[in-house]
Amino acid sequence: MITSKLLAEAEGLSHGFSDRAGGESAAPYASFNLAYHVGDDAAVVDANHALLAQRLGYAPERLVHMRQIHSDRIVRCTPEMGFHSRPECDALMTDLLGQPLMVMVADCTPVLLYDPRRRAVAAVHAGRAGALKNIVGKTVAAMHDAYGSDPADLLAVLGPSIGSCCYEIGPEVAQEVQAAGCEGALSLRDGRTYLDVNAIVVKQLEAAGLTAGHIDLPGSCTACRTDRFFSYRAEGGTTGRQAGIIMLK
Ligand SMILES: [Zn+2]
Numbered sequence: 001m002i003t004s005k006l007l008a009e010a011e012g013l014s015h016g017f018s019d020r021a022g023g024e025s026a027a028p029y030a031s032f033n034l035a036y037h038v039g040d041d042a043a044v045v046d047a048n049h050a051l052l053a054q055r056l057g058y059a060p061e062r063l064v065h066m067r068q069i070h071s072d073r074i075v076r077c078t079p080e081m082g083f084h085s086r087p088e089c090d091a092l093m094t095d096l097l098g099q100p101l102m103v104m105v106a107d108c109t110p111v112l113l114y115d116p117r118r119r120a121v122a123a124v125h126a127g128r129a130g131a132l133k134n135i136v137g138k139t140v141a142a143m144h145d146a147y148g149s150d151p152a153d154l155l156a157v158l159g160p161s162i163g164s165c166c167y168e169i170g171p172e173v174a175q176e177v178q179a180a181g182c183e184g185a186l187s188l189r190d191g192r193t194y195l196d197v198n199a200i201v202v203k204q205l206e207a208a209g210l211t212a213g214h215i216d217l218p219g220s221c222t223a224c225r226t227d228r229f230f231s232y233r234a235e236g237g238t239t240g241r242q243a244g245i246i247m248l249k
Pocket residue numbers: 162163164165166167221222223224225
C-alpha cells in the first residue's frame with residue numbers, strides 16, 4: 001500500500017493506493033486484483049476486496065466503485081449507494097462519513113481529493129481521455145458546487161500510473177493532445193513521442209485553484225515496475241487492477 005504524506009498528516013480520513021502484492025489472485029492477475037471485468041475469478045476478487053477493507057478499516061458493502069468509461073462524468077454519492085451501485089462515471093465524491101470511494105487503474109492516473117475544511121472527498125479516474133477532458137478540474141468545480149469547497153483548501157494526490165518514460169503515443173493521439181492545449185506534456189526521444197498524463201493533471205489542478213504544495217505524487221511508473229503494479233500496456237492488456245481509496249472518518 002502506498003500512502004501520501006500530505007493526506008496521512010491530514011486528520012479525519014483513511015486513504016491508500018493498493019499495489020499488486022498480498023492478494024489471492026493467480027497469474028496474470030497475481031495477486032491483489034480488485035476488478036471483476038478483467039477475467040479473474042469473482043470469488044477471489046471478493047476475497048481481495050474483503051482483505052483491503054480490513055486493512056483500511058471500512059465496511060466492504062459501503063465501498064462505492066465505478067464502471068469507468070473514460071468520460072468526464074462525476075457522481076455525487078448518496079447514503080443508499082454501496083458496493084453494488086457501480087455508477088457509470090469517472091469521478092465519485094462524497095461528504096458522508098464511512099463511505100469509501102474507489103478508483104481502479106492499471107496505468108491511468110488515480111487521483112484522490114480531500115477538502116479538510118468542508119470535509120468532502122473525491123476519487124477520480126484520469127487516463128489520457130479523462131485528462132484531455134479535464135476531469136480533475138471539473139471535479140474540483142463539482143466539489144465547490146456540492147460542498148462549497150474552496151480549491152485553495154483542497155489536497156490532491158496522484159497515485160502510481162504510467163510515466164512519460166513508457167507512455168509512447170502515435171501521431172493521431174499527439175494531435176489530440178495538441179488540440180486540447182496540452183502540448184507541454186509531450187516529449188520526443190529518438191523520433192518517438194511520449195505523453196506525461198500526470199503533468200496534464202497537475203497543471204489542471206493548479207489551474208483549478210490548488211496550490212503546488214497541496215499536490216502530492218507518491219507513486220512511480222506502473223509500466224517500469226510490473227513487479228509492483230499492474231500495467232495494462234506493459235502486460236499486453238491482460239492484467240489486474242490496483243486502486244486508490246479514500247474515506248472520511
Ligand atoms: Zn516507465
